[in-house]
Every structure is written in structure tokens, then in C-alpha cells.
């Protein structure tokens with residue numbers, strides 16, 4: 696039996712530790728860059744895995760399945776933060792795609808991710824604000840508004856509404872299909888529900904890149920080795936340059 700209050704406290708305390716308040720929607724990937732020595736890898740992992748966390752003796756690596764939608768990737772990142780900060784048993788974990796499935800730790804990590812991205816107080820305030828007094832009637836409009844506000848995928852939003860007894864699983868099933876269309880028809884942008892283009896699905900950020908730069912600066916590796924390190928990390932843009940490098944003109 697999971698202690699929801701304990702998980703919620705963990706989620707809110709990690710938000711604070713990372714310099715966030717306890718209610719606002721967060722840019723989780725920007726936040727991840729502030730975690731010391733964390734390397735973040737985006738890699739398409741197919742239809743069954745959402746991500747992985749390798750603790751690596753204080754030089755952790757979190758990998759996120761970049762073929763998932765942007766909203767789902769954000770949830771996966773929050774899930775991996777649970778493994779990194781609170782899962783004391785495993786040194787490395789590979790995580791399944793379906794939210795709320797897998798072993799007990801996976802389920803707990805999903806609940807944590809949900810509280811981290813949708814803090815309970817913020818969610819209930821957002822529901823009140825958007826629904827007025829008719830808390831009982833959850834339609835597609837309310838669901839899209841909430842997922843857009845908190846930047847989570849439809850499946851993540853429905854998972855939480857079921858957890859909080861706002862929807863039954865049967866009611867939720869009605870909203871699982873036609874996700875993009877339902878949001879676009881209400882006037883929203885669809886980036887939350889789509890993955891990035893294939894050529895942007897392979898990337899490494901964070902500590903690994905800093906380390907490669909440092910090795911080169913200190914003459915500890917040759918330029919060839921440095922380039923090899925970056926190419927291994929899917930960063931040909933740093934080796935060969937690309938048109939957007941610099942970026943001052945359209946910043």
C-alpha cells in the first residue's frame with residue numbers, strides 16, 4: 696500500500712530543492728539541467744519502454760524515450776527523478792511505457808511523477824477555476840485545459856483523474872482516442888501530443904558534454920577523441936556545427 700501523503704511530500708520537497716514553488720506548472724527539462732552531474736539522453740526506445748535511470752556512482756544518467764509525445768516525455772522525466780532521488784534499491788532501472796503498470800516501485804514512481812507535475816493543491820485549484828461548481832462533470836474541454844496547463848500527456852492526465860476518483864476507468868476510456876484532434880479543435884497547439892522530428896530524437900545534454908569540453912580544454916584528449924566522444928553522444932551539431940549554432944540572430 697502506497698503512502699500517498701509521503702509521496703506527495705517527497706514530490707513537493709524535490710520541487711523546492713530544485714528551486715521551484717509547490718504549485719506552478721514546471722519546465723522539467725530545464726530543471727533537470729540544474730541537477731549537478733546529471734547527463735540527460737534522448738533516444739527513441741520503441742513502444743514498450745519509457746526511460747531509464749542509471750545512478751553510476753554519483754554521475755547519473757537519465758534516458759528518456761524520445762519517440763514518445765512531448766507530454767509523455769515530461770512525465771517520464773519526473774518518473775526517473777523518483778528513481779534518482781528516492782529509489783534506494785536499484786542502481787539502474789529500465790521503465791515501462793504504460794503508466795500505472797509494472798512492479799510496485801514502477802507504480803510508486805508513476806504516482807510520484809504525477810504529484811511532481813500536478814501538485815494536488817494546484818490541480819484542485821485549477822479544476823475549481825475551470826469548472827466552477829460542477830466538479831462532477833468532467834468533459835473533454837476540462838481535460839484538455841488541465842493537460843495543457845500542466846503540460847502533461849492525455850494518458851498522464853487520465854491516470855491522475857482516475858487516481859483522484861474524478862473519473863472512473865470506463866469514463867476515462869472515452870477520452871483516450873482522438874487526442875490531438877480534441878485539443879486542436881479547441882484551439883490548442885498540438886506539440887504536447889507529438890514527438891519531436893526523428894532527426895531531433897537523438898541527443899545528449901548535461902554533464903557528459905561538459906566533461907568532454909573540459910577534457911579538451913585541459914588537453915587531456917585529442918580533438919579527434921573529443922569529436923568521437925560527442926559523436927557517440929549524438930551531438931554531430933557540436934562537431935560539425937549546424938545552421939542554428941550561434942543563434943544570436945533569432946534569439
Ligand SMILES: [Zn+2]
Pocket residue numbers: 774778788789790791800801804
Ligand atoms: Zn521506473
